[in-house]
Amino acid sequence: xxxxASDAAIAAAREQLDAHTVETVAWHFHESTGCPFWLEKKxxxxxxxxxxxxxxxDLKKFPTFExxxxxxxxxxxxxxxxxxxxxxxxxxxxxxxxxxxxRIAVDDFRTDYSLFSDTLPNExxxxxxxxxxxxxxxxxxxxxxxxxxxxxxxxxxxxIDLDPRWVVKLIKKGWMDHLEEYxxxxxxxxxxxxxxxxxxxxxxxxxxxxxxxxxxxxxxxxSLAEQGITGIFSGGTEFTPQWTKFCVEELFGGPPEESGIxxxxxxxxxxxxxxxxxxxxxENKYKITYHAPQPRAVLEVVDFDNTDELVGYGETGRSKxxxxxxxxxxxxxxxxxxxxREKPYEKYPWDGISGVRPFSRLAGGTTVGVY
Amino acid sequence: MIELPAIRWGEPYESLEIDEVNHFYTGEPVAKVHTVxxxxxxxxxxxxxxxxxxxxxxxxAELIAKCKKAGELFESGTLTVGDSTQSPADFIAQQSAxxxxxxxxxxxxxxxNAFVLKNLEQILDCLTRGLDLNILARGYGEEGRGVTVSxxxxxDALGAVLPSNSPGVHTLWLxxxxxxxxxxLKPGSSEPWxxxxxxxxxxxxxxxxxxxxxYPGAGADIGGAILASCRRSMIFGGPQTVEQYSGxxxxxxxxxxxxxxxxxxxxxxxxxxxxDLLADSVYRNGGRSCINTSSIYASRHTKEIAQALAEKLGPxxxxxxxxxxxxxxxFTIEGSAKAIWGALENDIEDxxxxxMTAKYGERLVEKPxxxxxxxxxxxxxxxxxxxxxxxxxxxxxNVVECPQAKMLDAMxxxxxxxxxxxxxxxxxxxxxxxxxDRLNLGPIPTPKLDWLQPHEGNLIEFLYNNxxxxxA
Numbered sequence: 001x002x003x004x005a006s007d008a009a010i011a012a013a014r015e016q017l018d019a020h021t022v023e024t025v026a027w028h029f030h031e032s033t034g035c036p037f038w039l040e041k042k043x044x045x046x047x048x049x050x051x052x053x054x055x056x057x058d059l060k061k062f063p064t065f066e067x068x069x070x071x072x073x074x075x076x077x078x079x080x081x082x083x084x085x086x087x088x089x090x091x092x093x094x095x096x097x098x099x100x101x102x103r104i105a106v107d108d109f110r111t112d113y114s115l116f117s118d119t120l121p122n123e124x125x126x127x128x129x130x131x132x133x134x135x136x137x138x139x140x141x142x143x144x145x146x147x148x149x150x151x152x153x154x155x156x157x158x159x160i161d162l163d164p165r166w167v168v169k170l171i172k173k174g175w176m177d178h179l180e181e182y183x184x185x186x187x188x189x190x191x192x193x194x195x196x197x198x199x200x201x202x203x204x205x206x207x208x209x210x211x212x213x214x215x216x217x218x219x220x221x222x223s224l225a226e227q228g229i230t231g232i233f234s235g236g237t238e239f240t241p242q243w244t245k246f247c248v249e250e251l252f253g254g255p256p257e258e259s260g261i262x263x264x265x266x267x268x269x270x271x272x273x274x275x276x277x278x279x280x281x282x283e284n285k286y287k288i289t290y291h292a293p294q295p296r297a298v299l300e301v302v303d304f305d306n307t308d309e310l311v312g313y314g315e316t317g318r319s320k321x322x323x324x325x326x327x328x329x330x331x332x333x334x335x336x337x338x339x340x341r342e343k344p345y346e347k348y349p350w351d352g353i354s355g356v357r358p359f360s361r362l363a364g365g366t367t368v369g370v371y
Numbered sequence: 372m373i374e375l376p377a378i379r380w381g382e383p384y385e386s387l388e389i390d391e392v393n394h395f396y397t398g399e400p401v402a403k404v405h406t407v408x409x410x411x412x413x414x415x416x417x418x419x420x421x422x423x424x425x426x427x428x429x430x431x432a433e434l435i436a437k438c439k440k441a442g443e444l445f446e447s448g449t450l451t452v453g454d455s456t457q458s459p460a461d462f463i464a465q466q467s468a469x470x471x472x473x474x475x476x477x478x479x480x481x482x483x484n485a486f487v488l489k490n491l492e493q494i495l496d497c498l499t500r501g502l503d504l505n506i507l508a509r510g511y512g513e514e515g516r517g518v519t520v521s522x523x524x525x526x527d528a529l530g531a532v533l534p535s536n537s538p539g540v541h542t543l544w545l546x547x548x549x550x551x552x553x554x555x556l557k558p559g560s561s562e563p564w565x566x567x568x569x570x571x572x573x574x575x576x577x578x579x580x581x582x583x584x585x586y587p588g589a590g591a592d593i594g595g596a597i598l599a600s601c602r603r604s605m606i607f608g609g610p611q612t613v614e615q616y617s618g619x620x621x622x623x624x625x626x627x628x629x630x631x632x633x634x635x636x637x638x639x640x641x642x643x644x645x646x647d648l649l650a651d652s653v654y655r656n657g658g659r660s661c662i663n664t665s666s667i668y669a670s671r672h673t674k675e676i677a678q679a680l681a682e683k684l685g686p687x688x689x690x691x692x693x694x695x696x697x698x699x700x701x702f703t704i705e706g707s708a709k710a711i712w713g714a715l716e717n718d719i720e721d722x723x724x725x726x727m728t729a730k731y732g733e734r735l736v737e738k739p740x741x742x743x744x745x746x747x748x749x750x751x752x753x754x755x756x757x758x759x760x761x762x763x764x765x766x767x768x769n770v771v772e773c774p775q776a777k778m779l780d781a782m783x784x785x786x787x788x789x790x791x792x793x794x795x796x797x798x799x800x801x802x803x804x805x806x807x808d809r810l811n812l813g814p815i816p817t818p819k820l821d822w823l824q825p826h827e828g829n830l831i832e833f834l835y836n837n838x839x840x841x842x843a
Contacts (some may be wrong), residue, residue, distance in 0.1 A: 176598070176599070211410040215410065219417070240387075240388065242386050242407075242408065246408065250414060285387060
């Protein structure tokens with residue numbers, strides 16, 4: 001069952017968040033270290049972030065962060081002067097139609113995944129084991145991030161190609177046969193890696209691809225466990241309790257202690273990094289609760305109309321994200337997801353979110369594919 | 372409230388994702404339905420052969436007898452459905468409550484489905500054109516003229532993605548069990564009732580429960596998985612669905628019927644004799660079926676025909692669903708009736724089109740959260756009118772003036788065509804037409820089905836391949 005955080009742990013985490021917020025805002029709005037975008041925005045603000053942001057709650061003074069600011073160039077306007085001499089990556093989201101949102105990254109993706117690594121049980125994610133990355137590639141953060149995770153854990157990562165934008169296009173066109181073929185093409189590559197003697201024990205996979213991989217292995221008379229997989233992390237709004245139940249009970253053959261396969265859900269994106277989950281078990285009806293990697297990112301569940309207000313615990317609201325790293329500062333980005341606000345957990349003594357699903361008021365415009 | 376688990380080869384499955392099916396008007400929950408994801412369907416599909424094997428343990432005659440019993444139970448029995456017992460009256464009330472269909476229409480569909488189950492022997496006899504069913508069961512046999520015939524089953528179980536709006540179409544998959552094939556069904560989101568009650572009746576009648584899967588859930592996900600996993604499937608939908616699956620031998624798609632009544636020049640002067648037939652063809656079952664008439668063609672008197680039809684259909688009012696005279700079904704999807712009416716208003720703007728029902732009051736009746744469309748009769752002064760063959764899901768008919776010589780081209784596709792003519796040349800042309808599926812020669816309402824005729828998309832031809840077999 002869920003173990004709630006103590007009041008002391010919650011207070012300490014809050015104190016750390018407040019201090020981190022002040023430090024991050026100072027970095028992004030200081031002439032010597034800030035990025036061109038925020039330095040320019042500073043002149044439009046009716047307050048001085050350098051003197052008037054004294055705690056996390058002071059971030060409410062910022063106007064609503066607009067999606068559009070992340071679309072189009074020049075992308076260098078987001079690079080903080082304090083990091084201008086570093087090699088810069090750009091990661092994109094969406095992009096099936098129009099200009100995708102993009103963010104710059106230097107080391108954040110590595111930091112996020114190094115921290116995430118500390119939450120993985122070594123028993124199921126053995127150090128030195130090789131990895132399979134079965135997820136979106138191209139301009140996504142995920143491929144490099146998972147590869148870093150593998151390397152951080154002293155392993156080597158095998159990757160397959162997956163272009164989620166093509167997948168979404170296939171769905172929108174109704175080309176379901178093509179979609180099936182593309183999925184099969186990806187799964188074939190994954191099975192080739194798994195059966196080629198590479199000693200792969202860990203993997204990242206999207207829910208639909210894990211499902212397809214297991215079904216195809218079953219079709220070939222084998223299983224993930226027989227192929228040596230012991231640890232999986234997966235993520236996204238398709239990672240639902242019902243899917244987890246099906247996956248654990250039927251595709252894996254039982255909980256980790258029976259099947260030998262441990263799977264952990266995650267919820268991440270290019271802005272946040274990687275939110276971790278409380279343990280997901282049959283006893284808890286496979287309830288999935290995420291906690292953001294605070295203080296580097298904060299997830300809040302806010303009222304649909306008044307997005308400055310948190311909803312009560314257990315109540316439904318929209319997911320609102322704040323990114324607080326030296327590379328990137330985004331105050332109050334309204335996500336395209338909704339869920340229920342959850343109480344702080346002992347390992348993550350700050351608010352969580354459960355039941356994450358596409359934001360119902362936008363859901364009609366969301367196409368979910370194999371990824 | 373009734374709780375309906377998913378059914379996986381006969382076994383109930385409790386999902387962690389449960390949809391509520393609500394009353395079309397009050398929004399009150401009527402059922403809780405356990406939904407599944409595509410992975411379960413794909414995994415279960417590997418066991419389809421067990422369903423067929425279980426059914427092959429019984430001879431076709433035995434299965435037909437059990438289907439007959441199931442038909443009786445479906446029509447009159449109190450059955451265990453989900454976690455509740457369900458009487459025939461409960462079933463009808465629940466179906467009407469979630470679909471918005473009048474009680475009388477639901478009752479008519481019970482009769483129709485029960486008739487098919489109770490008369491499977493004759494229906495299969497007609498679908499197979501008299502073939503001994505034991506030949507299908509065994510795979511081969513003697514045809515009776517010293518020739519071995521063989522039929523190869525194309526699947527172990529038929530998949531069906533079922534609609535929410537027209538419970539009458541269930542007659543199309545009901546004969547499958549007697550053909551020793553399992554059923555993988557996705558119930559309609561607001562009409563889970565018929566598949567669950569049929570399942571219950573069949574199991575109660577002694578048909579092995581492992582022949583059935585019922586997978587409620589998200590349309591595209593579940594539908595896609597069923598079509599991908601079953602070697603033969605049927606799906607119901609609009610023109611877009613029809614286009615998507617046309618030419619796919621694994622999928623039989625049922626869409627709009629564009630059914631018609633046409634008058635030959637030799638009979639059109641007697642049109643008044645047939646006005647009841649025309650009105651019945653347009654209005655029966657709330658005008659929702661693919662076999663309802665959506666266009667009437669004649670070379671003359673079309674204005675009078677349209678006017679007479681408008682007089683009959685135009686005054687029909689929206690009545691509560693439990694009123695025995697209620698004949699119009701609600702549109703339960705928000706905005707859909709308004710959108711259809713908007714499309715019709717566009718059609719009416721055409722100078723060749725006249726709305727004949729205008730004087731009988733507003734056609735769009737909004738009763739939030741639902742809406743109704745009262746019958747519409749449009750007169751088209753010429754077969755050049757672009758909207759002459761349009762079909763909507765309510766009693767709407769186009770009366771089109773068209774010379775007999777041009778009728779066949781102008782009509783385009785018809786699922787059912789009733790031709791009122793004694794002109795042998797015209798009849799010969801109609802016989803030769805590849806655009807007509809079911810041809811009624813003479814004054815037969817388009818919704819009147821003779822179950823002893825094969826229906827469109829003959830199930831036997833879909834499920835069995837007629838192959839060569841030589842035995843040394």
